Amino acid sequence: MVITMMMDTSSTVTSTSFKIKDLLLRAWRERWTEIEWGREIKRLLRGVSGDVYDLADCMLRQAINGPVTNSLLMLYLNHCLDSQIISFGACIMAITKIPDLKPQCMNSLLDFLIRYKTRTNCYGNDDECIALCRSLVTFVHWLHSIILSSLNELNHEFGSNLDPTNILTIDNIHWLIMDKSCQMLRFIIDSSYLKALLYIGRMEEQTVWKQCIQLHNELIMKLQQQMSQSSSSSSSSSSIKSIFDTIQAFQTKIEWLSNDGITNTNVKKQPNIQPLDTEITNSIIPVVYQMMTTRPEFGYIQYRPLSHHSIRIVVSFYAILDPSCSNELIANYLAIIARSFDLSLSKLYCEILHTCLVGLIDTHNLANEDRKNINYHAWIAFLLFKIPQIFLQLSHHRIKLRKEIRFQSEDQSSVVDNHHHSDLESGIDMLMDLGPCIDQFLLRYKTEHLQKLFDSFKEPQMNLLSATSVDRYMREINRMALSASNDSMQNNLYNNDTGSDQQQQQQQTDSQQQSSSSSLDALSSNILIFRAEHTVTSILAPLYMENCKIEEVAGIICRMQHSFDVILCAAASNGLLPKFAQRLMELNRSNIVSRGENVRSSQIRAVIFDITFISLCSLIEQYRSDVLLESNSTNNQSDNSNSSFFINWCRWNIPSTNACYAPNVILSSYKDESKYEHLLPQLITTNDMTEFRTSLVSWDEMCIAAQFATAEILNAWIHDQITEDDVRIFIDRLKSRLCSLGLSAACWLFAKLETISAEHQSKIMMMLQELQTPSTSMINSSTESFSNDANETNLAFGYKQRFLLMSTTLKRLLTKYVPHTKLSTMNNSPTKTGTTLPIRLSKSPLNTMLDQCLHMTRKHFTLKLIYDFDGLYSLGGPRWFVTQVFRYLFNFCDKTVVCLQDSVDLAYGLFHIDLEQCALVLLRHTLPKFLLSKSNELHLTEPIISALIRLTVITTYSALEQLEIHELYPDESLELNDNLLENTAFYYKRREHQSNSSNQNVVTNGNGNPMDVGDNPIDENSWSFSIDSDTTDYQWILKEPLYIELVHLFQFIMEQSFEYEFSPWLLVPISLMEQILLNLREDAPKFLQFISFNLLEAMIHLGHCQSPCIEQLLAYLVLDTSRSRKIGAKLICQLELVRQYVDRQRNGSHNNRNVQQRLMMTMKSKQTTSINQQSTIAINNNNQQH
Structure with missing residues (x-):
């Protein structure tokens, strides 16, 4: 049926085409006027476009039958175009399809095209518009072909002597064809509209466009040869040069390049047109x-923006809160900032280095209190390990930009490399101009930090700085360090002269201690972080060895607990943290279930499970669960049964947000609760001398059973069924052998503390206090090796290090989830605890605290503000945070361009706390709500x-x-x-x-x-x-x-x-x-x-x-x-x-104004004439009366 309909349609088109030909012949024989022709053809088409029946092709083929075009048929064609019976695109396509055109006909057709070139438009549907694009590509190909053929004809007739003054009129037609063809090409390249159509059309007509490019290159070569041969004839040379300039301008402008002129006439160095x-x-x-x-x-x-808050926030956030983020991703964020805020690469380098130095200065006093402080070592690891890689990624961004836009020469690689050197050197020079910042840094640290940083820039794989530049910068830094030291000594002497002798001695002593402490801290941290870098690789190598004994694995993991935080910093900065977490998860998973070993082997297996469990908990607390999910995604595709325990346990007990799940939700998340009941008697016992069984025990089930047992003990204590001494015995049993059981129970207690009544909170507090108090007997019996016999001493292997890491992790989690407890103010708490505590304990409204923090950022962005904003985001949630930041920045600024720029810069940096959630809130709530608000209609203006x-x-x-x-x-x-x-x-x-x-x-x-x-x-x-x-x-x-x-x-x-x-x-x-x-x-x-x-x-x-x-x-x-x-x-x-x-409307209004002005002038002139006539008549009458 479909085939029948198609045949009927084709037959109808064919019959109409024959009628059109007959009508055209009849009009030519009877010499109709164009009005008569238009009336008859419209009656035949009945409202259908003539393009459907190829009316333009039919008329053109009839018009060029003779040596010249038929003027009457061309008049009919002009009338069809004026009446929009046919489209100009159809005429172009029809002309390009006609083979073997005679020169005179070709010249006439070019005159026709030039006459109607401004009507190159389409009023139809999308099919007709894309047909116009295709026909334009074919037309450009046709113009190139007739220019080349005309040039070949002239060369064939006259050789190299192409002086137009010596050529006869019959042969001069080739010059006219080339000149008119170039005129059409100039019209195309000067029209953005036609170039846009050609831009689309060449994607459709790929083969034709490739042939056009080949003709274009061939034409350029011939024109160059002709120009070199006709140098003696000035008129011929100027004519050929004009054609050559048009062809070259076509090649330059058709690719939408920024330079409009022709900079070089060498074809090899011109932009190479690669279609599609x-x-x-x-x-x-x-x-x-x-x-x-x-x-x-x-x-x-x-x-x-003036302050560049986004760079400082992004660098600080990923150096402290998320140091495991990939270098490429951080470089992408910084490149987005540089591109969005019109920053040069040198300025970006300067701001990044300045942020790192300010961060180290801010954390120096905190580092004096604890040399293993996470923030202190994180800044050093970020500066020495991640910054060179980030700069290398940024240089790749720069190379791509310059290759696409600015550099087109063959030897651009050396130019780009030199420009990279100049960009980084310019950035460091800008940093050197910040004298007070460098002086404060050099007063607290030795120059080895910057020496190692610059040495990494000149490494062969980096090649960001030359050795000469590094030597120059280090000489300048050493000079600045000596000058800063002398200024500090003079200030101390001045202070000593104005005080008493006792104060002088005390200040000198304090100054010496501070100087020595600063030097030792700088030296020890420098050595420690580089030591940790080698330690990570030395740890991973034996852990992945197949023939490594299980005792050696336990010893390696236990020994690294001494400097676990520093090792994690080094691993995160070098991108080894996911691999490190992956291996810990593999060891934890492989030691969950018993495999028929003896008692001694089961005890060693329990210790390895305990060490890896606590290490993973500490790792997730510092670097969030993204690292764990990343490592699991690459390793856990084949085996998904055993590896899901720690991930599921972490998802419910250590969520990424700073809020716990409800305690009943945590317990109900474990499937088949009945299988944990038989484990409770081993944990819930009043006799501490009962043997702690390790053989035939699944430690994943035991960790979950510890939470059920803790819930039972707490419930019994609340109802006065057991005493406080019984609870202490239970807690001591949890923590005395394996610390993972105590940590699992503590995570459930965190959630319970949020929901229990105030009168019973002291009971949970006591249990948490007991969990953080080490067992004296186990600390004293802690060993560094396993015994050859199956006894309890094997469970004491590395107990001191395990308990210290468990206690530290418990304090951090307690401060994170339950900040209002008294335990969060204990001594030796990490720096992050001390910074987030005021936000979590403040009685001020969250909006007020956020406004205060935002106001403080206008002055100086400190490390404390990073934690304050992170704590406020955790308390208020993403929607509240984004809404309030937007409200403050866009409602309380003075609406000037500079203020809005700083607001966007600051807000973008703050949203890096959780980019996905903040972006969702912006798209889903903030922007639509702002646009729909009636009160904001007046603000829907620039900027x-x-x-x-x-x-x-x-x-x-x-x-x-x-x-x-x-x-x-x-x-x-x-x-x-x-x-x-x-x-x-x-x-x-x-x-x-x-x-x-x-x-x-x-x-x-x-x-x-x-x-x-x-x-x-x-x-x-x-x-x-x-x-x-x-x-x-x-x-x-x-x-x-x-x-x-x-x-x-x-x-x-x-x-x-x-x-x-x-x-x-x-x-x-x-x-x-x-x-x-x-x-x-x-x-x-x-x-x-x-x-x-x-x-x-x-x-x-x-x-x-x-x-x-x-x-x-x-x-x-x-x-x-x-x-x-x-x-x-x-x-x-x-x-x-x-x-x-x-x-047309503008020209019409302008013409109307001109007509009105002429009418007014005419009326004024008539009035003046009538007045003059009246005055003349009056004078004549007076004369006659006299």
Whole structure:
């Protein structure tokens, strides 16, 4: 049936085509006028476009039958174009299809094209618009071919003597053809509209475009040869030079390059046009960015904050709170900051190093109290280990930028390397100019820190600094250190002269002690952190050996407890923390279940389980559970049964947020609670002399049973069924052999402390106090080796180190989850405890405390503020935190550009506390609520709206940078539906992918013949950032909450912005598109692919508002599918029509004003003439009377 319908349609078209030919012959024979021809052809077509029946092709073929074109038929063709019966694109396509054109006919057709070149537009649907793009590509190919053929004809007739003055008129037609062809090429390259159509068309007509490039290169070579041969003839040389300049200008401008002139005439050094390459597809975006940031009509506001809070917050956050973050990800965040806030690479280097030095200065006093302080060693590890790698990643970012935009020479590698050296040297020079900061650092630390840092920059694998530069900087630093030391001594002498003798002696003693302490701290920390770096590798090597004995494994892990925090800092800074955590998890998992060993082996297995369990708990408390999940994702794909214990236990007992689950929720999370009942008698006993059984015991079940036993003991104590002494015996039994049981029980007590009544909280406090009190007998019997017999002394192996690590971890967890307890103020607490305690214990409202912290950041961002903001975020949650930060920054600033820039800079840095959640809140709540608020309608203006959208865009983009596919959000309940994605680039890309998958990678061409998908033009034009052709990748996109909220936001803005003809909302979509392009640049299509084409179409028809220009619209389009290119071509044509309409309106109003002025002048002149006539008559009458 379908075939029958197609045959009927084709037959109808064929019959109409024959009628058109007959009508054309009849009109020529009877010499109809163009009015008569137009009336008859419209009656025949009956409202259908003549392009359907190839009317233009039919008329042109009849018009060129003779040696010259038929003037009457060309008159009919002109009338069809004026009446819009046919399109100019169809005429172009018809002309290019005619073979073997005679020179005179070709010249006439070029005159016809020049006459109607301004009508290169399309008023039809998307199929006609994409046909215009294809025909334009074919037309450019045709122009190159006729220029080359005319040049060959002239060379064949006259050789090298091509002086136009000596050529006859009949042969001069070739010069006219070349001149008119170049005129059409100049018109194309000078029109942004035609270049945009050509930009889309060459993606469709790949073969034709490749042939056009070949003709272009051949034509350039011939013109160069001709110019060298015709140097004697000035007129010929100037004519050839004019043609050559046009061809070269076409090559330069057609690629959307920023330079309009021709800088070099050598073909080899010209930009190499590679059709259908990623660079060509994305080449429009850097050019549009440069155009928007340099041209004054776009009103671009440079975002250059004065304080650079975002750099300091990001560096401090990932140095202290998340040091295990990858170097590449940190470099990406810093590159986003530099790109969004217009920072040079040298300025970025300076701010990063300055932040590290300030952080070390702030932590110096804390480090004097505890040399193993986490923050102190974390800063040193970050400075010496991570900073060189981050700078190397940033240099890779810089190379990519310069390769794409600025450098095009063959020897650009050496130029880029030298520029990297100059960038880093300029950054260090800026740092040296910050004299007080360097002086304060050198007063507290020795110069070895900076010496090792600079030495790492000059290593061959880094190659960031030369040895000469390092020597120069170290000489300057040594001079500054000596000067700072002399100034400090003079200040001390001055203070001593003004005081008493006793005060002098005391101050001298204190100064000497402080100086010696500072030197020792600097030296010891320097050696210790480098020692720890080698220790990590030396620990991992034997732990992965297959023939390593279990006693040796236990000894290695136990010995590293002496400096466990420093080892973790070194491992995190070198990227070895996931591998280290992975090995600890493997050892913990392998020692859970008994394998028929003897009693001694079971005791050693229990000790290894205990050490690894406590070590993993301490690691997660400091570096969050992301490290554990990362290590588990790479190692736990084959065996998922035994490895899930510690991850599940950690998920419920040590959550990433600073809040515990309810105690009943924790106990109910363990499946099959009945299997733990038989373990309770071993733990709940009044006789401490009862044997602690280790054989045939699953320690994962024992850790869970410890929580059930603790719940039973606490419940019995609350109901006065047991005494306090019984509870002490139970606690002593938990902690006296294996510390993991006590730590597991303490985690449940943390949750219970939040829900129990105030009168019984003292009981839990006593139990936690007992858990932190070491067992005297076990401390005294602690050994450093296992005995050869099966006795209780094997369980005392390394007990002192295990209990110390367990006690430290328990105090940190207690301060994290239950900060209002008295235990959090105990001595020897970590620095993080002392900093978060005031926030957690303060009675002031959270809003007041957050405002105070934000106000303090205006002066100086300290290490304490990092913990304060982290604590406030944990207490208030992401929605409260983002809302209040936004309220403070955007409602209490003075709305100036500088203040808004600083606000965006600070807010973006603070959102790194939890980028995913903050981005979700911005997309889901903050931005829509701000836009919908009636009180904020007056604020939907520049620069406020751009600042808010910029903050949302860069935060969301940064959050998507750190996501890993299929891991972070396994929620199956969320998914994007096709209604929200309809008429978007992603929607069409997904449909084509599904179609290709259903056809089993077989598609058909236009003739219905099968061809390989690799030859499909759609697949060749895939973007460099596009989603891979894997169904799971599409499913991840559809289920990712950030993408879901991003699509919802775009849909929300589209619905609200064009609800009214005049509304403050009209600026929102314009600012949204601009900020996406300005901040993401080449990655902008990651967001633009989810924007509906309807939004772009609505923006085009906003005649009273600022519509995008052709280049902007082309940059907003994601043209990676055939359907997207059709819609894009239609939008380009619509924008050109709107632009022409607006120009006509402006010219019409201008002409009306001119007409009115002429009428007024005429009326005034008539009035003046009449007045003069009346005065003349009056004078004559007076004369007659006299």
